[in-house]
Amino acid sequence: MPHETALSRLAALLGDRLVNSQADRRLHGQNESHYPEALPEAVAYPESTQEVSEILTICHETGCPVTACGAGSSLEGQHLPLQGGISLDMGRMNKVRAISAEDLNCTVQPGLTRQTLNTALRDTGLFFPVDPGADATLGGMAATRASGTTAVRYGTMRDAVLALEAVMADGTVIRTGSRARKSSTGYDLTHLLVGSEGTLGIITELTLRLQGQPEAISAATCHFDSIEDAVNCVILTIQSGLPMARIELLDHMMVRGFNLHAGAGLPEKPHLFLEFHGSAASVAEQAESFAGIAAEFGADGWQSATRPEDRTALWRMRHNAHYASAALRKGGRVWATDICVPISQLAEGVLQAQCDAERLGLSCTIVGHVGDGNFHAGLSVDPDDPAEMARAAEFSHALGETALRLGGTVSGEHGIGIGKQGFMAAEHGPALTYMRAIKQAFDPNGILNPGKMLPDGPA
Amino acid sequence: MPHETALSRLAALLGDRLVNSQADRRLHGQNESHYPEALPEAVAYPESTQEVSEILTICHETGCPVTACGAGSSLEGQHLPLQGGISLDMGRMNKVRAISAEDLNCTVQPGLTRQTLNTALRDTGLFFPVDPGADATLGGMAATRASGTTAVRYGTMRDAVLALEAVMADGTVIRTGSRARKSSTGYDLTHLLVGSEGTLGIITELTLRLQGQPEAISAATCHFDSIEDAVNCVILTIQSGLPMARIELLDHMMVRGFNLHAGAGLPEKPHLFLEFHGSAASVAEQAESFAGIAAEFGADGWQSATRPEDRTALWRMRHNAHYASAALRKGGRVWATDICVPISQLAEGVLQAQCDAERLGLSCTIVGHVGDGNFHAGLSVDPDDPAEMARAAEFSHALGETALRLGGTVSGEHGIGIGKQGFMAAEHGPALTYMRAIKQAFDPNGILNPGKMLPDGPA
Incomplete structure (x- = not known):
């Protein structure tokens, strides 16, 4: 056990709230994405700020890594304790x-x-x-x-x-x-x-x-003949100041995933999923204004969801995109990645991603928070096929390069974690030195989530 | 000249864009608030990022202070070169x-x-x-x-x-x-x-x-019998989700200032100045919803400004609050200060400020961005009267303490600069140590705007 001193002091502090069973360690060593298992030496369950402070004091003094963990739903392996030490499970707070x-x-x-x-x-x-x-x-x-x-x-x-x-x-x-x-x-x-x-x-x-809470909510879906039409519709919508509450782009592969996973029965074309919030009058006005803009880009197949249960079903389907991507391939595991670009570059970004996936023979869905220029590519991969995993890594790298080429960022919301450290220098350039300086000043012993975000290399 | 080496190297770099005339130095040593003059040794006028970089390299190597300056409209003396060195006038960029x-x-x-x-x-x-x-x-x-x-x-x-x-x-x-x-x-x-x-x-x-740009804009003013009524009206407005574009509170003294300075002819009661942005239908709906809420709190004296020139006149008057505060007293100079509190505490904060000003015998106007819980107190003072300046300082200190007592911050928008350094420890506690660590890591020679924001004291 590399951090024996720390663990014995922590056990004295926490009693049975420091757990080193194989089951608990494995639970905290898993992730929703494609990263390999990484087990902590033990899991700590603090119940107060004071306890967290005492835990960190011990770990700081002994050089024991501390990786905080919430629901474990991060997609770039943020909660995986790469260098052992403890998982700090915040679930009781x-x-x-x-x-x-x-x-x-x-x-x-x-x-x-x-x-x-x-x-x-x-x-x-x-x-x-x-x-x-x-x-x-x-x-x-x-x-x-x-x-x-x-x-x-x-x-x-x-x-x-x-x-x-x-x-x-x-x-x-x-x-x-x-x-x-x-x-x-x-x-x-x-x-x-x-x-x-x-x-x-x-x-x-x-x-x-x-x-x-908005007085009124309504949702709708429609489809377009091309990604460009869908994206241009969104650009004009945002420019015109319509206060969209949600505006999600789905490519034809994502729609196929929803059809397979949730029996959506949608035509396999680029879709927008929309939601409007406001007063009853304002929601109606927004929906009408949006429909007017969408018509200019050939929107078709309108379906509305004004009843709460229909909206819930719609967004539940959207939220299950991760599993719908997996459904495209039996036994597939999802390699989830995201980028964010200026919205004017979004169509180009999505088309480049589709083209790269096809070139590499990968099953790829695209779904995005298109009002922000942020989209996800979900690859369905076999983790036991090293050649396919290498092609997925190549895709992911190309996607990050696309983001930077288009003036964007290699992640809009998934973060850096393990998977995107290789891009930190390319995205941030000399600013990376100042990030390292902050890390050094705040955590001189390097105990907090070591091995994440900041890549190894010269300071 | 304490920084002779730096200045001669800067002169070689910038030629006649390094100026040390008394006129230019005095211009950059002035401020809109009550702080005493503080002159730079010279003023640098860079024209490119590359030049700024070369200037800072010289100043870093020689320990010469650099205080950046824009329009000089900051209110806590941020651009005053307290420790000499150069003013970096960004006006040509x-x-x-x-x-x-x-x-x-x-x-x-x-x-x-x-x-x-x-x-x-x-x-x-x-x-x-x-x-x-x-x-x-x-x-x-x-x-x-x-x-x-x-x-x-x-x-x-x-x-x-x-x-x-x-x-x-x-x-x-x-x-x-x-x-x-x-x-x-x-x-x-x-x-x-x-x-x-x-x-x-x-x-x-x-x-x-x-x-x-909003399709339609309308503005309006109304008054209330008490500060509490005005503030409670704002709280309910914000809670109800009305997307107010502007909602400004003015106390009776501020209104008196506008009457004196701009001939506003308004009743000397607490006022709200409002602006609505949106589609024509939405603006009308917003104004109507607001009027409904305001009626519950006894709003009266409605005046609308839908024509652009009327709106411009209204907001020009509001923007001249600084000078209107000065108008309350012949030859007065304005000591401007601001705090920001949770909106539920705003009435208490304003009443406390009014009470403190009265207790100290000070002429004080209050005007605030009330939707944010942020308000300004403008004291009209005689800088040559040390006793009055001491009372103004006491008021300002009491106002900061009120902000912290009510769970807020000692400045919503004016910043720390010179005037509020004394509150940094009280507001930030142990977090101040981490701010100092960042400053030390980023500017080890302490050349950037020395004497501002972070108070002297143990690191």
């Missing part, structure tokens, strides 16, 4: 601390999931809008700067997080931000921690902005 | 680099002002929404994390800045972010630089999000 309906915010612990929060908010007239699909924990969502289908209207976790409490590498507890909606005081540590993937500190409390 | 209407963004140099940008955007159907009143430079607005009257709808500079180019202390040029609307790759250096007041790097290029 899952309370709603406070809801302030007047201020449209709430304070929660990091292990709370977004759906549980929304259940707690149901009677307040408010909701938490960020929706990455999976029922992720809010701490994990902040740590990976998650977003999802509603970001086009309500923003990402960057916009949703007002304030944080975090435990830093040596056990120091800090608070960043406040319950006020904005501030100009000092360096923005809140947004330095958001998206830092557990490499700079462990989030132990979050204050989140909430939104008023 | 004022070009629009690119406008991408399809992507709703543009790339500009830091010396461009927001009004000049909006003139350049006029025919694109887009506009840049952040409006702090003054025709500030965009680099200065980013450096101070500015916001203003439209932040309630369109966000602050934090939301508007997509990407930056910056020159770091040793002359290294970095790029942060991209033209994509979101990203999950690496530490968010963009938002670390936004609001850093020139202490971590010099912004040399900005990519900014733009918004579609």
Whole structure:
């Protein structure tokens, strides 16, 4: 056991909340994507900020790696303890601390999931809008700067997080931000921690902005003859200032996946899935304005979903894109990746991805938060076929290069984790030196999620 | 001359664009607020990123302070070169680099002002929404994390800045972010630089999000019997999800200032100034919904401004609040300060400020971006009366303490600069250590705007 001293001190602190059973270790060594298993030496289940602080003090003093884990739904292996040490399972710190309906915010612990929060908010007239699909924990969502289908209207976790409490590498507890909606005081540590993937500190409390539940919601789907038509329709929609709540692009392969996985019965053409929020009158006006724009690009096959159960079915199908991608191939495992480009470059990005997948003989679905220029490519692969895995890696690399060539970023919402470290230098250039300087200053012993985000190499 | 070596090397680099005339030095040693003059040893006028890089390399090597300066409209003395060295006047780097209407963004140099940008955007159907009143430079607005009257709808500079180019202390040029609307790759250096007041790097290029020009705009004013009524009306408005474009609170003293300065002829009661953006139908619906809410709180004295010239007159008056505050007292100079609190605490914050001003015998106006919980207190003071200046300082200190007591921040948009350093420890606690660590890592020789933001004291 490489970190025996740390583990014995942690066991003394946590008792039976430090677990080293094979079952628990394997559970924390799994992931939803294609990364190989990576087991922690033990799993710690803290119940308070104070305990997290004591755990980090021990790990800092002994050089024991600490990898935080929420729901385990990250897609770039962020929660995999690559260098052993402990998994810090935040699942027991899952309370709603406070809801302030007047201020449209709430304070929660990091292990709370977004759906549980929304259940707690149901009677307040408010909701938490960020929706990455999976029922992720809010701490994990902040740590990976998650977003999802509603970001086009309500923003990402960057916009949703007002304030944080975090435990830093040596056990120091800090608070960043406040319950006020904005501030100009000092360096923005809140947004330095958001998206830092557990490499700079462990989030132990979050204050989140909430939104008023819309008075009316309606959803619709339609299809286009080409990706260009669908994308150009979206560009004009966004330019015209329509406050779309969701606007999702699906390519013909993704639609085929939905047909196989969910019996969707949709024509295998590029689709847009839409949602409108507002007053009853405004929702009707928005839908009408959108239909007018879409007609210019030959939209067809309109289907509406105004009843809540129909909308739920629609978005459940969309959220199961990961599994629908897998359905395209028996026994396939999904290699999920994403990029984000300026919206004017989106059609080119999607077409390049389709072309690369075809060239490499890969089964690939494309689905995207097209209002943000963000799309996902889901490859259905056989992890036991090294040649196919190599082709998938080649595809993923080409996709990242496409993002940079088109003026975008190698990930809109999945993050860096393990899979995209190779792009950090290409995307950030000399700025990478300053990221390393922050990591060095905040975590000099390198215990926080080592092996992630910042690639090895000269500082 | 304390930095003779630096200045002679800079003169060799810049020729007649390094100026040490008394007139130029005094111009760069002034400010709009109450801080005493602080003169640079010389003023540098760079024309390119490359030149900024060469200037910083020289200053880094020689330990010469560098204080960047835009329009000089900051209110906490951010651009005053407290420790001499050079003022880096960014005014010649004022070009629009690119406008991408399809992507709703543009790339500009830091010396461009927001009004000049909006003139350049006029025919694109887009506009840049952040409006702090003054025709500030965009680099200065980013450096101070500015916001203003439209932040309630369109966000602050934090939301508007997509990407930056910056020159770091040793002359290294970095790029942060991209033209994509979101990203999950690496530490968010963009938002670390936004609001850093020139202490971590010099912004040399900005990519900014733009918004579609609304199809219709209408404005209105109304008054209330009490601050509580006005604030409660705003709280209910925000909760109900009305997408207010502007919603400004003015106390009776501010209204008196407008009456004196601009002949407004308004009853001296708490007012709200409002603006609605959207389609013609939506603007009408919003105004009607707001009026319904306002009626519950006894709103009266409705005046509408739908013609562009009437709206311009209304907001020009609002933007001249600084001078209207001065008008309350012959020869008075304005001591401007701001705080931001959770909106539920806003009435208490405003009443406390009014009460403190009365107790201290000070002439004080209050005007606020009330949808954000942010308000300004404008004291009209005589800088040559030390006793009054001491009372103003006492007021300002009490106001900051009120902000922290109510769960807010000591500045919503003016920043720290010189005036609020004394609150950094109280507001940020142990997080201040991590801010100092970043400063030390990024600017080890302490040349960037020394004496600002981070207070002296143990690291």
